[in-house]
Amino acid sequence: MLFYYLRLSALSYKRNPILSSLMVLAVAIGISAYMVIYTLNYVMGGNPIPQKSEQLFHVQLDIGNPNQSFDPPRQLTYLDSMALMRDGRASRQTMSSKFVGIIEPENPELRPFRSVGRGASADFFAMFDVPFLYGSSWNEDADTNLQQVVVLSRELNERLYGGGDSTGEILNMEGNTFQVLGVIDEWNPVPKYYDVNNGPFDTGEEIYLPWNLIPSLELSRAGNTSCHKPVVGVGWQAFLNSECVWIQYWVELETPEAEADYANFINNYGAEQKQLGRFEKPLNNNILDVEEWLIEQEVLPDETKILSALAAMLLAVCLLNTIGLLLSKFLSKSPEIGVRQALGAHKGSLFIQHVIEAGFIGLIGGLFGAVLAGFGLEGVKVLLGEDLMQTDWIQLDLNLIAITMLMAIMSTIVAGLYPIWRACNVNPAIHLKTQ
Amino acid sequence: MLQMKDVCKVFRTELVETHALNEFSLTIDEGEFVTITGPSGCGKTTFLNIAGLLETLSTGQYLLDDIDVSTLSDYQRAKLRNQKIGFIFQSFNLMPDLNLFDNIDVPLRYRGMKAAERKERIDEALESVGLFARKKHVPSQLSGGQQQRVAIARALVGNPLFLLADEPTGNLDSNTAHGVMDLLQKINDDGTTIIMVTHDQDLASQSKRNVHILDGRISSSDLTTVNENAEPRAVFA
Numbered sequence: 001m002l003f004y005y006l007r008l009s010a011l012s013y014k015r016n017p018i019l020s021s022l023m024v025l026a027v028a029i030g031i032s033a034y035m036v037i038y039t040l041n042y043v044m045g046g047n048p049i050p051q052k053s054e055q056l057f058h059v060q061l062d063i064g065n066p067n068q069s070f071d072p073p074r075q076l077t078y079l080d081s082m083a084l085m086r087d088g089r090a091s092r093q094t095m096s097s098k099f100v101g102i103i104e105p106e107n108p109e110l111r112p113f114r115s116v117g118r119g120a121s122a123d124f125f126a127m128f129d130v131p132f133l134y135g136s137s138w139n140e141d142a143d144t145n146l147q148q149v150v151v152l153s154r155e156l157n158e159r160l161y162g163g164g165d166s167t168g169e170i171l172n173m174e175g176n177t178f179q180v181l182g183v184i185d186e187w188n189p190v191p192k193y194y195d196v197n198n199g200p201f202d203t204g205e206e207i208y209l210p211w212n213l214i215p216s217l218e219l220s221r222a223g224n225t226s227c228h229k230p231v232v233g234v235g236w237q238a239f240l241n242s243e244c245v246w247i248q249y250w251v252e253l254e255t256p257e258a259e260a261d262y263a264n265f266i267n268n269y270g271a272e273q274k275q276l277g278r279f280e281k282p283l284n285n286n287i288l289d290v291e292e293w294l295i296e297q298e299v300l301p302d303e304t305k306i307l308s309a310l311a312a313m314l315l316a317v318c319l320l321n322t323i324g325l326l327l328s329k330f331l332s333k334s335p336e337i338g339v340r341q342a343l344g345a346h347k348g349s350l351f352i353q354h355v356i357e358a359g360f361i362g363l364i365g366g367l368f369g370a371v372l373a374g375f376g377l378e379g380v381k382v383l384l385g386e387d388l389m390q391t392d393w394i395q396l397d398l399n400l401i402a403i404t405m406l407m408a409i410m411s412t413i414v415a416g417l418y419p420i421w422r423a424c425n426v427n428p429a430i431h432l433k434t435q
Numbered sequence: 436m437l438q439m440k441d442v443c444k445v446f447r448t449e450l451v452e453t454h455a456l457n458e459f460s461l462t463i464d465e466g467e468f469v470t471i472t473g474p475s476g477c478g479k480t481t482f483l484n485i486a487g488l489l490e491t492l493s494t495g496q497y498l499l500d501d502i503d504v505s506t507l508s509d510y511q512r513a514k515l516r517n518q519k520i521g522f523i524f525q526s527f528n529l530m531p532d533l534n535l536f537d538n539i540d541v542p543l544r545y546r547g548m549k550a551a552e553r554k555e556r557i558d559e560a561l562e563s564v565g566l567f568a569r570k571k572h573v574p575s576q577l578s579g580g581q582q583q584r585v586a587i588a589r590a591l592v593g594n595p596l597f598l599l600a601d602e603p604t605g606n607l608d609s610n611t612a613h614g615v616m617d618l619l620q621k622i623n624d625d626g627t628t629i630i631m632v633t634h635d636q637d638l639a640s641q642s643k644r645n646v647h648i649l650d651g652r653i654s655s656s657d658l659t660t661v662n663e664n665a666e667p668r669a670v671f672a
Contacts, residue, residue, distance in 0.1 A: 004544060011532040339528045342489060343589070344517020344545035346510045429484040432524055432601075 005353045009360035016329060020361060023325045023412075027365025030318025031408045032372030037311040039377060039400055041304055044201065045294070048189035049129060052252075053290035056127060057259065059084065059249040060288070061270060065228045066280040073226055074197045074297070075245040078215075080269075085121065089265050090251035091258070094121035095211045097247050098198055098222040103207075104172040105160055115156065115173070116222060118195075119211035125151070125184075127252045128194060133157075135167035135182030143210045150178040156206040157183040171207075176217055178209065191299045193290050195248050198223040200299045215240055243278075251287070263287055319415040326361075326416045330354060330423035338428030350424045358416030359409045366408025370401050436596060436628060437463040437486060442495035444481050444651075455481040457651035459495070463597070463630060468623040470639040471632045473648035479632045480601060482648065486630060487520055487599045488512045500596055517545050521590030521627075525602035527582040529574040529589075535561065536570040539589045546593060560588035564618070580611035587618060597628035604638060616641055 013020040047053050061080050062072035076084075081095045097119055104112045124130070125137040134157075138149045150171055157166050169180045191200035214221065218236050227244035253259045266285045273279040288296055337350055345353075374396055396404070444456040455478045463469050471479050484490040485497065488504060497504050500519060504512065522528075529538050539560055543553045561567040564584040566577075574582050583603060590598050600619065604612035616638055623629050623643075631642065639645045647655040 001544070015532055335528070336530055339530065340541065340545075341513065342487065342516065342522045342528075343542040344513055344593075346513035348510065349513075349545065427490075429480075429489045432489070432522075432528060 001349075001352075002356070005356040006360060008353060009357040012329075012333070012357055013360070013364075016332070019325060019329050023322050023329070023361050024365045024368060026318040026321045026325065027362055027408055027412055028368035028372055030315035031366060031369030031404060031411070032376055034311045034315045034407070035369065035373040035396070035400065035404045036376035036380060037304070037307045038403070039373070039396060040380065041308060042400065043190055044299065044304065046190070047291055048191060048193050049290055052129065055252055055254055056290050057090075057251050057253055057262070057287040058290075058293045059251060059266060060286040061266060061273075061279070062281050062284040063228070063243060063245065063273075063279055064281055068228075072284055072286055073228075073245045074248075075224070075226070076247050076249045077243055077245055078240045078247060080273075081247045081249050083269065084249060084266070087265070087269075090253055090262055092123035092127045092252035094124040094127055094250050095247050096120045096124060096194060096250065097211070097214065098195070098205065099214050099219040100222045101173045101207070101219055103156075103160075106170075106172070107160070110160070115206045117150075117207035117209060117219075118205040119214040119219075120208055121211055123252070124208070127250060128189075130187055131185040133183045133185040134165045135180070137208075138181055138210055143212055146212055146216050147210065148176060148178045148213065149181045149209065151182045151184060151208040152180060153184055153204060153206045154186060173207070174217065174219060184208075191294060193294060194250060195223070196294065196297045196299055197248075200297075221246065253287075259287065315411070319411055322361075322412060322415045323418060326358060327419040327422065330416075330419045331426075333423060334426045335431040337423055337426060338431035341428040342432060347424045351420055354420040354423060355413055355416065358413045358420065361416075362409040362412025363405065365412060366405040369408055370396065370404045373404060436465045436500060437461070437630075438496075438498040439482075439486075440496045440498075442485065442497060443493045444478075444485060444490065445493045454651050456485070456492075459648075459652060461646060461653060461656070463628065465596075465628055466623070466626060467644060468620070468629045468642040469631070469644045469646055470642040471630065471646050471648060472634070472636065472639050473654075475634075477648045478651040479648055481651075483599055483601050483630070483632050487522060488516045513545070517542055517593065519596040521593065521595035521598040523583070523586050523590050523598060523600040523603045525605040527574070527579075527586045527606070529582055529585055531574055534571050534573050535566060535577075535585050535588075538574070538585060539592050542589065542593045556592050560592040561585075563591070564588045578611075579607050580614060583607065583611075583615050584618065587615070587622070591622065591627070595627070597630060598622070600629060600631040602633055603631065604633070604635065612638070 049056065059076065060072035060074065061076055063077065063080070064070050064073060085093060085095060099117050099119055101115055101117060102112050103115045122138050122140045122143050125132075130137075133154055135151075137151055138147065141147070142149050152160070152166065157163060160166065160171070161169060166180045166183060171178045171180055188204050192202060192204065193200070213219065215236055223246065225244050225246040227242060229243040231238055231242040231244065251262060253262050263285075266287065267283055270279055270283050270285050274283070340350060377395060439459055439461045442456055442459040443454065446453045446455055459478070459482065471482060473479050481490065485492050488499070492505065499515065502515065504515065507515065530541070533541075536557055539557045540553055543556060558567060558570075561570050564587055566581060566584060566588070569577065569581075574585065577585065598619075603619070604615050607615060619629055619631070620641065629642075633639055645657055646653055
């Protein structure tokens with residue numbers, strides 16, 4: 001009967017094309033507006049590494065000013081980061097921070113240019129499942145022995161080496177030479193969870209090198225730095241010895257037991273530092289997994305919540321209109337419903353027939369809605385602009401199109417319940433005589 | 436086959452209480468052709484709606500094929516209606532979007548019949564009313580008489596126990612009306628019971644029995660005399 005009812009739905013659409021199209025339009029507008037905002041929320045608030053987000057933990061040590069009740073700072077000091085790295089308590093761990101450097105290409109046709117890079121520990125790539133196009137990352141020896149090696153992004157490799165296998169090439173940056181060990185493939189986690197405090201929706205870095213090279217080569221740091229005590233002295237060494245936080249620290253812990261052990265470990269470390277007089281606040285250290293970290297950092301801007309509410313209200317208004325239009329459409333079908341009852345249809349079968357008809361309208365509305373949402377998202381990209389943030393990820397994927405369809409169908413059916421109930425409860429006798 | 440005993444039907448509004456049928460008792464046997472006559476508002480259509488299970492009765496008893504219908508659910512009443520009753524309406528009540536084949540298909544769909552059997556029955560029904568060649572036409576492409584013949588085919592396609600016809604010739608010119616009447620006579624001759632509401636005494640005289648209703652009660656129930664010497668008429672308009 002499903003195909004029979006679908007055919008009746010198509011015929012019913014043709015019988016009242018204007019009324020039916022108005023319903024489709026109302027559903028399409030409401031759904032598209034909602035889906036544009038939903039898509040932004042879905043991508044911005046989604047889990048960027050679902051396969052292991054529960055095993056990756058961001059570490060926070062509460063090294064704040066005892067007179068202020070702020071939460072632990074987002075980043076760690078050099079002293080604490082190095083102490084945790086030396087202990088190596090987790091199965092994998094990485095320090096991570098941004099730098100900028102001027103690259104001097106060997107190709108004479110290319111002029112020197114500024115590039116944003118990231119210093120990281122060897123485990124960074126394995127921890128965050130970074131895919132490689134060519135070569136591989138460096139190992140712990142490179143970290144320890146300050147080997148001047150780099151991993152390039154796909155885009156930088158395209159720019160410098162035409163996209164070919166550049167492993168083994170020598171790169172000049174800031175007057176230093178580096179050997180290219182690998183090229184990473186497309187990798188743009190959204191949000192950029194491993195460094196949310198330096199632009200969660202920024203594009204990824206172009207060049208990666210062992211973290212220890214940043215201070216040893218005195219590369220220019222980039223990203224947020226916060227100091228709750230003044231830096232004593234000048235120069236890199238003074239900064240490294242300061243209480244300024246500027247390093248993101250992540251660990252990989254594979255089991256809940258490992259997580260509990262690590263939490264104890266950093267608390268013991270904190271207690272030790274308190275005894276030494278460095279940490280002055282009560283113990284308030286955190287290890288948060290990826291999703292907890294994104295929620296804690298409120299990565300989704302408040303504006304998206306307001307926009308979500310507005311889009312939901314617009315959808316509700318459109319559905320209210322659809323209720324009115326469906327009521328008009330279904331009540332105008334009362335004579336036909338009466339005839340069907342006389343010919344043997346019971347209320348249940350009539351109800352199903354009209355639920356399918358409402359769903360059919362929802363389906364067409366959803367199709368138009370998906371197209372409109374596609375245009376809407378292009379508009380959002382133009383509004384946000386490439387300068388503000390990367391926008392490539394703002395698009396409907398198959399999941400979102402399926403959600404759009406499902407939402408359009410379900411919301412139209414829900415909107416149709418009252419009109420359907422009214423239409424199925426008409427007295428057939430009245431309409432059979434007067435038709 | 437159809438037994439109503441002391442059936443009352445009361446329509447109530449806030450101000451008025453109308454007794455459409457009042458202690459109405461009637462028995463109709465298999466094979467009869469009964470016409471129901473009476474002035475407007477006497478309860479003819481109410482009787483037809485109750486007989487067709489489209490309305491419930493207020494009090495009394497209605498046995499359809501020995502089944503007491505007053506205790507049936509909506510689903511059971513719909514099933515019984517689908518299997519045992521065929522309807523013919525004054526305004527044909529064909530579905531304008533569906534072609535003739537699909538119009539006649541409707542009651543069979545609700546019976547859950549297989550496609551091959553439905554097709555066989557529909558083709559047979561269309562043949563019987565002489566409209567097989569037009570099965571892909573929509574109702575608006577047919578004359579009134581042809582539309583009523585489609586409605587008759589739709590009523591007959593499920594092999595019902597009886598046909599309920601409400602003024603089946605009311606929207607037709609007299610020549611076409613006689614054609615439809617002759618078709619109904621033929622159907623009755625083939626064994627199908629027919630209960631027909633009409634204003635037309637001439638048509639009523641063509642049935643085997645005429646029941647006259649007045650103020651919701653039967654005022655007379657007489658066997659009619661068929662004029663054997665009447666001129667033969669074309670069966671179809």
